[in-house]
Amino acid sequence: MTKEIITILTLSKGRMKMQAEEVFKKNKLKIIQKSERSLIGTIKGYPMVRVLYMNATEILEALGKNIGDIGISGKDIWRESEPSIQSKISLAKEYNWGKSDLVVAVDNNWIDCINPTDLEDISYEFFQKHKRLMRCATKFRNLSNSWFNSKGITQYELISSKGATEVANQLGVADLCIDLSSTGETLRQNNLKVIDTILKSSACLFYSKKSVKKKGVKKIIKLLSKD
Amino acid sequence: MKSENLSNILKKNGFKNIELDSIIESKHILKRSGGNFRQYLFSFYDQNYTEYALRSDLSIASVIKFINDKNQKKTKWSYSGEAYRKQNKNNQSPVIKQTGFEIFNSNSKAEDDLEVIKTSLEIFKKSKFKKCVLNLSNIEIFHVLINKLTNLPLRWREKIKRHYSREVYFEQLLKKLSDNKDINPKIVEQDKKLADKFRKKDLNTIYSGRSLKDILERFDLKNYQDPRNLSNKKSVKIIKDFLKISCPIEKAPNVLNNFFKKNNLNILISADYFPIKKNNIKNTKVVFNTNINRTVNYYTGMTFNIQVNLNNKKEIFLSGGRFDSLIKDLGNKKNLNAVGAAINISIL
Numbered sequence: 001m002t003k004e005i006i007t008i009l010t011l012s013k014g015r016m017k018m019q020a021e022e023v024f025k026k027n028k029l030k031i032i033q034k035s036e037r038s039l040i041g042t043i044k045g046y047p048m049v050r051v052l053y054m055n056a057t058e059i060l061e062a063l064g065k066n067i068g069d070i071g072i073s074g075k076d077i078w079r080e081s082e083p084s085i086q087s088k089i090s091l092a093k094e095y096n097w098g099k100s101d102l103v104v105a106v107d108n109n110w111i112d113c114i115n116p117t118d119l120e121d122i123s124y125e126f127f128q129k130h131k132r133l134m135r136c137a138t139k140f141r142n143l144s145n146s147w148f149n150s151k152g153i154t155q156y157e158l159i160s161s162k163g164a165t166e167v168a169n170q171l172g173v174a175d176l177c178i179d180l181s182s183t184g185e186t187l188r189q190n191n192l193k194v195i196d197t198i199l200k201s202s203a204c205l206f207y208s209k210k211s212v213k214k215k216g217v218k219k220i221i222k223l224l225s226k227d
Numbered sequence: 228m229k230s231e232n233l234s235n236i237l238k239k240n241g242f243k244n245i246e247l248d249s250i251i252e253s254k255h256i257l258k259r260s261g262g263n264f265r266q267y268l269f270s271f272y273d274q275n276y277t278e279y280a281l282r283s284d285l286s287i288a289s290v291i292k293f294i295n296d297k298n299q300k301k302t303k304w305s306y307s308g309e310a311y312r313k314q315n316k317n318n319q320s321p322v323i324k325q326t327g328f329e330i331f332n333s334n335s336k337a338e339d340d341l342e343v344i345k346t347s348l349e350i351f352k353k354s355k356f357k358k359c360v361l362n363l364s365n366i367e368i369f370h371v372l373i374n375k376l377t378n379l380p381l382r383w384r385e386k387i388k389r390h391y392s393r394e395v396y397f398e399q400l401l402k403k404l405s406d407n408k409d410i411n412p413k414i415v416e417q418d419k420k421l422a423d424k425f426r427k428k429d430l431n432t433i434y435s436g437r438s439l440k441d442i443l444e445r446f447d448l449k450n451y452q453d454p455r456n457l458s459n460k461k462s463v464k465i466i467k468d469f470l471k472i473s474c475p476i477e478k479a480p481n482v483l484n485n486f487f488k489k490n491n492l493n494i495l496i497s498a499d500y501f502p503i504k505k506n507n508i509k510n511t512k513v514v515f516n517t518n519i520n521r522t523v524n525y526y527t528g529m530t531f532n533i534q535v536n537l538n539n540k541k542e543i544f545l546s547g548g549r550f551d552s553l554i555k556d557l558g559n560k561k562n563l564n565a566v567g568a569a570i571n572i573s574i575l
Contacts, residue, residue, distance in 0.1 A: 106435065107434045107435035107437075109425075109434035109435075109439070109442065110434065110435065110437065110442055111418045111421050111422055111425070111442060111446055112418075112442055112443075112445040112446035112449055114414060114418075117386075117403070118449075120386065121382055121385075121386065121445065122437070122445070124385075124389065125437070125441060125445065126436065126437075127258075129441065130436070133257065133258070134436075135436070145265075145266055152390055152393060152396040152399070152400070154264070157257070158265075169435040169436070170435075172436075174435075175435050175436040175437070176435065
């Protein structure tokens, strides 16, 4: 085993940043930053460990490329990432926070659609009556494709959405959406109903498979795995 | 088998060798194969934001060429080349070699079916293989059977026909039909009340791309009978038993008619239905098999394949069939007949 710097990647913004910092704090790992806005930190008593603050997607990409050793990010982002990244990362712990479901939501007025089997019929209706594919707005292209495939739905088109996916159907951009939902309130407000849940997601602790050989990595993983 | 020999056989049988376009507008492929197929396409946009893809299937490329040529006469084409698809597994090449031949827009389906089969057998005879099994089937018989299972709700009958080509999902559908648990009678009652309310509204109102008329039509069509009832289970058993039928071709009409009679289905199949009626082809066993060529989603009628033994393993040497709706599906105004076959170049 070699003695090298261990890089922990954690979330840089929002409520999940604070919840991640809470995990460090609870396990007596005190992060020291030069200033509150600094994106680099160290851990008191662990001179060989550095902490980098990053965006949740970047964390997984960095772990996949072995730029970082340990990271906190979302399960949804991990499962959505390319197979070349996913195969290089292991999940160590699913935390009890940062929870949300990746759901398939359709217009509440579609009273004939209560499950994916109905949606499969409806996708053909779009093709037969409107000579076009049924359009689904989502940020999660890979997970959406495999869900459609698993439900036997082939007549669809994914519309990339960067935000406000829930209003895509009201804007006429899409006919349904696949998006994250924590409480279901946004969906309700936008007159959507859930017909299936693709994934139950939460914040997770990940590590790069290559990094396990580094001295001290297993110890840090064990510490951060305590919720 | 040398490629010149193959081209000579096809040429001798009147199939004109054509060059196919390397790139196709993605919408043609996606329209036919669905959005899920996008992940396998090597696609890109031009300066006008039109999406193109490297050809992923030569049959589709040839149909598109036929449509673009605006040729309304009977046409016999053969082609050979590479198709390109992204692969999930690392060791699979994205380059797939394909050779095929097709007859478009003829008036005599039976004659053309026989011609494609005869050409296929000629190709087999010139190959290194000595014996083969010629499997014959017809998807129309399967469709007639499903239409006769009137105990099943209409939307389920349509679904089963649609997914015949996707074996794994097809099995899941049959299972679901036998023991479906996702219908909640409470929700159904709520929805029925909502539907009555909706009927008073303007039926042309659009909700997320669908008119209220379409929503209510499908709502009314949905049969909320308990799908676990015995008649559905019986229908599923009939479908499963049908897909097990395999017999020498000369016995096919009898075997099928007995099967339909046993299951009280008013269907009669005559011997004229089969392009080959007797088992009199040298070194070839002709079999009627209801469960062949399930992976191709555009076949509409007769299908066949030639099966050989290679290192004690059964391999498909060649497969083909009739695809009468593909030309219209890919953008032609008129529906034109088509039949063809593709050769498994990798074992030649």
